[in-house]
Amino acid sequence: MNKNFGQGGAFSLFKGVPLRRILVALFLLQISLAVGLTAYLSIENGQKAVNEVTSELRREIGNRVEQNLQTYLSTPRQVLGSNQNIIDMGLLKIENLATWESYLIEQLKIFPDALILTASNEQQEHLAVEKLNDREFLLRKAGKSTGYDLYTYKIDSQGQRTQLPEVIKNYDARSRPDYQTAVTAKKFSFSQIFTPLTEPTLLIGASQPIYNSQSQLLGVNSTLTHLSQIGDLLQNIKVGKSGQIFIIERSGLLVASSTTEEPFRLQNGKPIRLAASQSRNSFTQATAKYLTTKFNSFDQIESLQQLDFSVDGKRQFLEIRPLQSESNINWLIVVAVPEADFIGQLNRNTQTTIFLCLGVLGLAILLGIITARWLTQPILYFSNTIKDLANFTNCEDSVVKVQGIKELEVLGESFNEMAQQLQKKFTALTNKNEELELQVKQRTQELQQEIQERINNEQKLQQHHQVLVELANHKAISEGSLETAFKVITEKAANALEVERVSVWLFDSDAYGELRQRTKLQCINLYERSNQIHSAGLERNLADYLIYFKTLAASSTIIVTDTRTDLRVQELWDELLKPKNIVSLIDSSIWVGGKVVGTVLYEQIDTPRTWKLSEQNFVSSIAEFVTLTLEICDRKRTESALREAKEAVEVANRAKSTFLENISHDLRNPLSSILETTQGLQSEVYGPVSEEQRQSLNTLESSGKNLLELINQILEFTDTESTKIKLQLATTSIQELCNSSLSFVKHLAFQKNIRLRAQIPEELEPIQIDEVRIRQVFINLLTNAIKFTKEGGEVWIEVQPSSTNEYIFFSVVDTGIGMLSDDLFKLFQPFVQVENSSTRRSPGTGLGLVMVQKIVELHGGTVHAESQLGRGSRFTVKLPWKKARE
Secondary structure, three states: OOOOOOOOHHHHHHOOOOHHHHHHHHHHHHHHHHHHHHHHHHHHHHHHHHHHHHHHHHHHHHHHHHHHHHHHHHHHHHHHHHHHHHHHOOOOOOOOHHHHHHHHHHHHOOOOOOEEEEEEEOOOOEEEEEEOOOOOEEEEEEOHHHOOOEEEEEEOOOOOEEEEEEEEOOOOHHHOHHHHHHHHHOOOEEOOOEOOOOOOOOEEEEEEEEEOOOOOEEEEEEEEEEHHHHHHHHHOOOOOOOOEEEEEEOOOEEEEEOOOOOOEEEEOOEEEEOEHHHOOOHHHHHHHHHHHHHHOOHHHOOOOEEEEEEEOOEEEEEEEEEEEOOOOOEEEEEEEEEHHHHHHHHHHHHHHHHHHHHHHHHHHHHHHHHHHHOOHHHHHHHHHHHHHHHOHHHHHHOOOOOOOOHHHHHHHHHHHHHHHHHHHHHHHHHHHHHHHHHHHHHHHHHHHHHHHHHHHHHHHHHHHHHHHHHHHOOHHHHOOOHHHHHHHHHHHHHHHHOOOEEEEEEEOEOOOOOEOOOOEEEEEEEEEOOOOEEEOOOEEEOOOOHHHHHHHHHOOEEEEOOOOOOHHHHHHHHHHHHHHOEEEEEEEEEEEOOEEEEEEEEEEEOOOOOOOHHHHHHHHHHHHHHHHHHHHHHHHHHHHHHHHHHHHHHHHHHHHHHHHHHHHHHHHHHHHHHHHHHHHHHOOOOOOOOHHHHHHHHHHHHHHHHHHHHHHHHHHHHHOOOOOOOOOOEEEOHHHHHHHHHHHOHHHHHHOOOEEEEEOOOOOOOEEEOHHHHHHHHHHHHHHHHHOOOOOOEEEEEEEEOOOOOEEEEEEEEOOOOOOHHHHHHOOOOOOOOOOOOHHHOOOOOOHHHHHHHHHHHOOOEEEEEEEOOOEEEEEEEEEOOOOOO
């Protein structure tokens, strides 16, 4: 049974036409109908989709903005809440802002750069810390110590403070909006946007009032945020191609914008806030004017609104939503998107659809041609060859050979070329993989080297620390034994730094060790590590090495990596460095009394060396130990001289009155003439003087006045016995009086490892006394207490007003050897000392307590002593005291 399918009806029209063309024509018709229908439906439904997409996009962007703002504004609450917990635990006190500085700096390291932390109290004290970058902070401080002026400092990574020239006089942080907002709200709250006095910008503050247990206001802890940071937050949110986000207050003033526009303009150097309707951005301005016309007042907007309007004939989509919180934030978030952003995308989508349809049309034509050709056997052949190609190991044998059909021949050639390219790619990938494995291996080795280097550095730091601890505890340094101490210091420093030579050089001095000139450096001790020997006696003259000496005086540390090329030490190369093959060195200056008195020299031989920062710090620490040794030695020498002088004074005490009266006239007249002549020279009566001469004249005048004052004090000492002394009464701070007295005897306590402290009530009124003489009273009592207290003991000052505030009691208390109660009556007798097995070794004239008693009695007060053998002593000075009048 034969069937002639497709030979009748409509198919007869295609009689004689090749099947390939028929199939291509049918595919073209189908695709054309599909493309036309797709384009029509795309344009028809595009507008509906735009409305839905824009509505969803605006709502999503609005939600993101609101969420980000809520998160951003929650940071101040977390910061202030954390600080309140610290205050509640008693770790910080708002009355003492000195303890807040380091805490606020550490806290800022956690939070964003734009955050400013402040603390202010009711005593008009203020502290603000701002993070500039990871290494620098800005500190603003005002209070009693600054005369209530606001000073600005920059703090670097080393904790060094540099004062900036900006100073605001009579600064009172209590007048700032953030302070007043916290006081008014009595709880955590955001302030209105305001302009600070310190810079032309806009800030918003979050404040937390701090109260004591009696609900009395102590101060306010605040965080300040730059509005520009909110703008940066908005700029990170993309709204289509040209859409914008801005935030306004209910008054219409601009808070922040996703554009680069600032919400203020400068007028005479001061920021003036902008209304959104006055914005320099035309889109922002048009949107604000439309909203003003639409709602009349922004206060009427109580819920989310989605609107649209036209600008220059172009449709714009809007969403405006309130942002409110219980913390005094009442803003409006406006999201504006041009319709063109979505229409452009829609048009591009339509074009993409058409191109895809055309692509499908081309593919359909190709399929028609392939179907028409009905190439089953070649396709199967290609299928088998492709299976072989899947296994890259047999790729070289996968070669297609087709003959007789031009299209298939071309396809076969393309297939063969593709197979070759795949083989090349596979080989390249294999090589690349091997290279990557090699790179990973090399990087792993580098990381291991870095880790090992870090471990070595930590070990070096530990070794340096151990050396410094050993030097701090070394007996020769604490006793000021120069020769032994310098040997220990140079030897330990050379071993710790692993350098060949370490030496200590001092400027030339006289036979008594007093520094006289700076014409040469003398080597006090030189340690050579390889030979383990110490030597001394080398000299370097100023006249021979001018540049080196000048550099030494100008720099605290001279760091030289290569001595052959460094100009600072070129003078030393031929004669001193080259013969020893010294190729690197560090020269650290020794400072005593604010002057350079010498240097510690570290010399590396053979191989140039780059000095690490940890090594430079260690070198500075070694120089400080040399300074400490010199100071202790000087103090020992001074104490010895004082003891000798005191013995001489005791021998000559019987003739002191007559001698002082005779010498007073003989010394005062020449000194007066010297001072008058000095003042005449300073006034250039005898001709012009140079700046160096003027400095010398100033020194001469100061020394003459000091000598004249010393003569007067010696005479007054004599007058105390004849009651001729006259008190110079002045208002004196009790806190400063006690602290300065303790500072004067600090070095004595340090020698015996005695702890000093003071127990003084806060905010005591000042007292009317002769400050110089009363300080001498306290110094005498503290000196006696330290002298009769064993090592490791304690000496302190107690201050306690009487119940009526008519008198105030100053007690000097020690944990010393004490004395018997029967010996107390002897204390205030001239030239009498209480002796026992412990006090016989303590020198003294017996006049100290007599002078204390006379000075206190001249002030209308009394001195009382209490003591218990082996339990310590208490000397109490009772002085009249009246509260200062306002």
